[in-house]
Ligand code: GDP
């Protein structure tokens with residue numbers, strides 16, 4: 001089925017019927033729980049680098065091929081919102097293009113995403129990466145920082161780290177759970193750095209890490225539900241953790257004009273003044289003081305030695 005671009009019509013969530021009965025029951029239970037808490041709409045923003053499985057997750061949750069998935073870098077250059085409603089509940093999932101291009105964060109892609117989100121509230125952020133990767137680097141940190149700079153660090157109170165390709169065998173000597181916890185720890189560390197989450201805040205705002213296997217070859221249990229190597233039925237598990245995050249007492253992020261445009265540049269300039277003064281003090285005043293001290297120390301030395309000292313000391 002083709003999705004009409006920009007269609008305002010909210011379709012019935014028929015994909016839910018594609019799931020095995022046990023999964024359907026669990027999902028409807030979770031939606032019922034949300035409705036009890038007066039949550040009748042959820043808007044989920046999916047972000048991350050390219051090719052990590054963002055679009056696949058959207059399709060997995062919705063239960064149909066709503067957005068294009070590609071093994072190669074031919075992603076839709078713009079965000080896509082998929083909306084489905086079921087028994088008075090509406091789920092909006094926003095798929096976005098990858099945030100990295102040529103080894104850098106693509107600021108233009110971010111700008112487009114921000115504008116697309118204008119006047120919407122982000123209830124949940126899915127920050128997607130792969131489980132089967134071994135390295136977390138500065139680029140990951142830059143991606144997290146870019147998201148934080150765009151929406152504020154509060155977005156991480158509504159954030160989940162989602163790891164795809166979870167049907168995976170770790171290399172020799174590592175158990176699945178060990179690998180998972182090491183990968184999670186490494187990623188969470190980078191998320192905390194990029195999101196400027198302070199040490200004392202960690203306890204109050206632990207970010208869940210959730211496993212996902214989008215492949216059609218995902219293993220199933222006796223009820224035909226997709227399961228991970230550790231036995232977790234991952235679709236209802238993901239939706240359950242999403243509902244937990246929504247109920248954690250934090251607020252959704254309203255993307256208004258002020259958030260998009262950031263602080264007034266003049267105001268930002270004023271904020272810098274104390275830093276500039278501090279910089280001048282430490283690097284200029286201190287340096288002059290050191291020269292004076294050196295000069296005092298040199299007094300009394302023979303002239304040739306003074307010259308030698310002045311060369312060896314004045315290297316910065
Ligand atoms: P995006 O660029 O982040 O939107 O990634 P896509 O959803 O387009 O996926 C990129 C490629 O990875 C496609 O070939 C997908 O079929 C594949 N893929 C995505 N998620 C998974 C997963 O969990 N397991 C496996 N085996 N392949 C996946």
Ligand code: MG
Pocket residue numbers: 054055056068069070075076095096097
């Ligand atoms: Mg995609």
